[in-house]
Amino acid sequence: MKRIAQRLAQLVPTTVGALVLVFVLMRVLPGDPAAAMLGTNATPQAVADLRSQLGLDKPLLQQFLDYVLGLGTLDLGRSLALRAPVTSLLWQALLPTLLLTISGTLVSVIVGVPLGVAAALKRGTWIDYTATLLALLGISMPVFVWGVLLLLAFTLQWPVLPSAGAGSNPLEVARALILPSIATGFFQVGLVARITRSSLLSILANDYVRTARAKGLAPPQVIGDHALRNALIPVLTVIGLNFGTLLGGAVVAETVFTRPGLGRLILDAIAARDYPVIQGVMIVSVVFVVLLNLIVDLLYGVADPRVRA
Amino acid sequence: MSSRHPAARVGFWDPSRRVSRRDPNRLARRLTATVTANPIVIASGAFIVLITALAVCVPLLPLQGPTEQSVLFRLKPPSAEHVLGTDRLGRDILSRLLWGARLSLLVGVGVVAVSATLGTILGVVAGYFRGWPSEVVLRLTDILLAFPPLILAMVTVTILGNSLLTVVLAISVGIVPRFARVARATILAIREREYVEAARALGASTPRIVVQHVLLNAVDPLIVLCTLLVPTAILTEALLSFLNLGITEPEPTWGNMIYSGQLVLREATWLTASPGVAIVLTVLAFNLLGDAIRDAFDPAVRDLGAPTPSLDESLPTPAPRLSAAGPEPSPVAAS
Numbered sequence: 001m002k003r004i005a006q007r008l009a010q011l012v013p014t015t016v017g018a019l020v021l022v023f024v025l026m027r028v029l030p031g032d033p034a035a036a037m038l039g040t041n042a043t044p045q046a047v048a049d050l051r052s053q054l055g056l057d058k059p060l061l062q063q064f065l066d067y068v069l070g071l072g073t074l075d076l077g078r079s080l081a082l083r084a085p086v087t088s089l090l091w092q093a094l095l096p097t098l099l100l101t102i103s104g105t106l107v108s109v110i111v112g113v114p115l116g117v118a119a120a121l122k123r124g125t126w127i128d129y130t131a132t133l134l135a136l137l138g139i140s141m142p143v144f145v146w147g148v149l150l151l152l153a154f155t156l157q158w159p160v161l162p163s164a165g166a167g168s169n170p171l172e173v174a175r176a177l178i179l180p181s182i183a184t185g186f187f188q189v190g191l192v193a194r195i196t197r198s199s200l201l202s203i204l205a206n207d208y209v210r211t212a213r214a215k216g217l218a219p220p221q222v223i224g225d226h227a228l229r230n231a232l233i234p235v236l237t238v239i240g241l242n243f244g245t246l247l248g249g250a251v252v253a254e255t256v257f258t259r260p261g262l263g264r265l266i267l268d269a270i271a272a273r274d275y276p277v278i279q280g281v282m283i284v285s286v287v288f289v290v291l292l293n294l295i296v297d298l299l300y301g302v303a304d305p306r307v308r309a
Numbered sequence: 310m311s312s313r314h315p316a317a318r319v320g321f322w323d324p325s326r327r328v329s330r331r332d333p334n335r336l337a338r339r340l341t342a343t344v345t346a347n348p349i350v351i352a353s354g355a356f357i358v359l360i361t362a363l364a365v366c367v368p369l370l371p372l373q374g375p376t377e378q379s380v381l382f383r384l385k386p387p388s389a390e391h392v393l394g395t396d397r398l399g400r401d402i403l404s405r406l407l408w409g410a411r412l413s414l415l416v417g418v419g420v421v422a423v424s425a426t427l428g429t430i431l432g433v434v435a436g437y438f439r440g441w442p443s444e445v446v447l448r449l450t451d452i453l454l455a456f457p458p459l460i461l462a463m464v465t466v467t468i469l470g471n472s473l474l475t476v477v478l479a480i481s482v483g484i485v486p487r488f489a490r491v492a493r494a495t496i497l498a499i500r501e502r503e504y505v506e507a508a509r510a511l512g513a514s515t516p517r518i519v520v521q522h523v524l525l526n527a528v529d530p531l532i533v534l535c536t537l538l539v540p541t542a543i544l545t546e547a548l549l550s551f552l553n554l555g556i557t558e559p560e561p562t563w564g565n566m567i568y569s570g571q572l573v574l575r576e577a578t579w580l581t582a583s584p585g586v587a588i589v590l591t592v593l594a595f596n597l598l599g600d601a602i603r604d605a606f607d608p609a610v611r612d613l614g615a616p617t618p619s620l621d622e623s624l625p626t627p628a629p630r631l632s633a634a635g636p637e638p639s640p641v642a643a644s
Contacts, residue, residue, distance in 0.1 A: 017452035025464060140593040142544050144551050144564075145585045148571055156575055248459025252548055256571070266460065267552060270467050278464060286455050 007297050011290055018286045023067050026279045027060070050080075054275075076283065077276035081269070086280040089265060094284065097261035100184060100250045103177050105239060107185030108192050113235065115189070116196025117228065123201070131197060135190025143249045147183040147256035154179060164258035180253040187249065188242060195238050200231040233300060240296030244289045340605045350601040353594035360591060364411040373401040375408040376559045384577050394579040396569065405561035406583055412473070412562050413543045413591065419477035420542035421535050424484040429524070429531065431485070432492020437500055437519055446493075450486035458483030459548060466555045476555040480545045484538060491534055495527045502526075533603045540595035547588055563588045 034050040035042065051057045054077075055066055070076055076086040119131035155163035167173040203209065204227055212222045251263030262281055269277035345351060363370075373379075373391075379399035387394045393402040435446035453461070465479035499505065500523060508518050549555040550564030558565055563584040570580030 013448065014451045014455055017448060018455040021452055025468060028468060136593060136596055137589075140540065140544075140596050141589050142547050142551070142564075142592075144548070144567060144571075145589060148567065148574065148581055148585065151571075152574060152578065244454075244457035245459070247457045248548070251459060251463075252551065255552060266463065270463065270554065278467075282456070282460065282464060285457050285460050289455050289457060 003301070004298065007294060011294060015286065015290050018290075019071065019283060022279055022282045022286070023064060025282075026275055027063075054080075071283070076280045079269070079274055079277045081272040081274040082277070086276050089277060090262075090280050090284055093260060093262045093265040093281075096259055097247075097250050097254070097263065099173070099177060100180055100253065100259070100261065101243070101246050103181035104184030104246055104250065104253075105188070107181050108188035109235075109239070111185075112189045112192025113196050113232070116193040116235075117200060117223070119193060119197040120200040120204070121223070128197075131190070131193040133190075135194040138187045138190030141187070143183050143187065143252040144256050146186050147180070147253055150179045150183055151256065165260075176257075176259070180250075180257045180259060183256065184246060184249045184253045188239070188246065191238060191242070192235055195234050196231060199234045200227055203227045203231050236296055236299055240293055243292045244285075247285055247288065340602065342605070347601065350597055353597040353601075356590060356594045357598065360410055360587075360594075361414060363407050364414050367404075367407040367411060370407070372404040372407070375405045375561045376400065377404075384573065384580075386577070386579055393583045394577070396566075396580055397573060400561075402566075402580065402583055405566060406563075406587055409561045409563045409566060409584065410587065410591070412556060412560070413546060413588075415473060416477055416480065416546040417539040417543045417595075419473070420480045420484060420545075421538050423477060423481040424488045424538060425531065425535050427481070427485045428488025429492050429527075431489035432496055433519060433524070435489065436493035436496030437523060446489065450489050453482065453486040454490075456483070459545065462545060462549060463552065463554055466549060471555060471557060473556065476546060476549065479549070479555070480542055483545075484541065488534065488538070492527065492531060495530050496523055499523050499526050529606050533599070533606050536599040536602050537596070540592040540599070543588070543595070544592055 034047045034054060034056060038046055038050060048057075055063055058066070074087050076090070078084065079086055079089055082089060115127075115131045115134070119128040122128060151163055154161045161179055162172070162176050163179075165176055167176040200223075209222060209227055213219075247262075250261065251266070253259070254261045254263035255267065262284065266278060266281040268274070269281065377400060379395070382391065382395045382399040384397055385391060385395045385399075391401050391403065393406060396402055396405070431446050431450070435443045435450075461483045462479040465482050466475055469475035469478060505518060505522050508522050513521075546555065546562065547564035547567075550557065550562040551568045553565065553568065556562050556565070558569070566584040567581050567588075570577070570582075570584070574581060
């Protein structure tokens with residue numbers, strides 16, 4: 001419990017700092033957001049109206065207080081391009097993006113961990129080299145190249161999966177998720193495999209593994225119960241640390257596969273200079289990264305009781 | 310000049326130093342040995358040399374201009390005249406590919422230059438000077454690390470506007486805190502070494518200690534980090550221009566070539582194929598070479614197959630390294 005409290009105490013200033021940074025970034029955007037949104041033909045009166053609607057005519061401190069108050073009451077203003085409250089737009093976009101990042105992570109774990117275990121157990125064989133090669137390819141291949149290849153294969157060559165959208169019923173949702181989550185998760189497959197491999201190798205050299213073997217436990221039991229459990233802690237770390245990048249990958253995958261989500265939302269907002277929405281997406285992504293790091297931290301305790309103490 | 314400095318002599322004999330600063334040949338030898346031992350690494354190096362040479366010489370090559378359009382030659386597949394075909398506006402893809410290479414490499418080098426300079430300064434402040442300067446830098450990097458790097462770059466480029474310089478800066482915003490973290494860890498370790506203490510005891514000035522004794526010994530791991538950052542920067546630029554941010558049409562980049570190719574994927578795969586292959590090969594080559602250089606600097610990590618340092622960490626979680634591979638993990642290895 002003390003550990004959790006400590007971590008929370010660490011995270012609070014970071015989160016507050018990041019939220020202040022978002023406010024500052026939004027205020028240093030070049031030119032007048034109101035003028036930018038209305039275009040060059042706007043009358044000065046219209047610009048002034050929009051400025052007061054956005055609260056830009058108030059003193060900076062007042063604007064900041066409004067921002068903090070808005071964060072507290074989950075009121076992030078209204079989108080100007082989409083004419084809807086930012087919070088409800090974010091809620092709508094959150095689910096598909098969250099589904100995509102979770103399934104992308106699952107892809108990397110389901111493929112990466114067994115591959116890493118196989119590479120560690122069959123060290124120096126073709127399995128080992130394949131894992132290494134995949135790891136390098138994964139970090140070298142941008143999400144969109146992988147995405148375009150998948151599109152080419154599974155929607156044009158063999159049209160078995162949808163190329164766009166997120167689906168409306170559960171089956172469609174699942175089908176629409178397959179390609180984007182492979183594209184999003186792939187960069188991490190190799191990373192997960194290599195870390196599983198190296199951490200399993202260093203754990204297999206430990207005395208307690210030798211003891212387990214000596215007392216006659218079956219190899220799968222030794223690997224599963226004794227070694228893998230400990231070997232997965234660094235994997236957990238990597239997944240946690242890479243979450244921000246995975247979220248970035250999801251943004252790109254959403255463009256390739258024309259999926260709704262936070263990526264589409266922020267890109268459209270950037271194109272329309274819809275500042276309240278840009279601000280909202282940044283806040284959500286910061287909150288997510290911070291939360292996920294906390295979750296990973298708590299999971300350490302589950303994976304390794306020694307951390308809990 | 311440090312050879313006459315007594316403290317430097319202490320440093321010279323410090324067995325924990327991986328590579329002696331005084332013997333650059335030893336380092337060069339080890340580097341050459343590691344790099345030439347592996348044919349794949351030789352191929353990567355050769356590819357990087359080739360693509361750099363092409364990118365530098367592209368204005369001199371007898372090619373159609375990268376933005377020169379020709380309505381008669383729209384979407385033509387590869388032919389003798391247009392080796393890699395033409396795009397929707399009849400522009401030569403080979404020419405655009407090479408001009409794009411120029412841009413990608415410039416961004417790679419630029420981001421590394423900016424991040425290494427700022428990151429090292431911040432790393433020294435946080436690693437060498439205790440107290441509030443260190444705290445300030447650490448909190449600042451924490452805050453920046455809470456943002457997904459790509460989203461931070463997207464918003465920064467929107468704020469700063471579209472140009473090569475702003476793209477370099479936008480990508481660096483996400484990389485500087487990560488670089489600073491590694492630099493700090495390296496410098497923290499070096500600052501406790503005996504030769505630094507000896508220099509301090511001998512009354513060397515702080516700037517002298519920082520530059521001569523701490524920074525010079527931190528150069529090796531930081532160089533490794535730099536080589537591995539080039540592909541990260543190139544990838545991020547490609548992602549940005551694929552999303553139509555940063556350097557945009559008609560200026561050719563690999564990212565925006567793939568974006569516009571994707572729109573006609575059904576009719577003309579060659580639009581997407583060549584920039585796709587170019588980007589994967591270039592980034593792969595840089596990663597392979599970076600790995601080899603890291604191994605040359607630090608043979609200890611080689612056997613464990615330590616993964617390429619991912620600069621994709623988002624928050625510095627104090628990971629309980631219960632399964633740490635060694636007593637002192639290389640600062641470059643993902644931790």
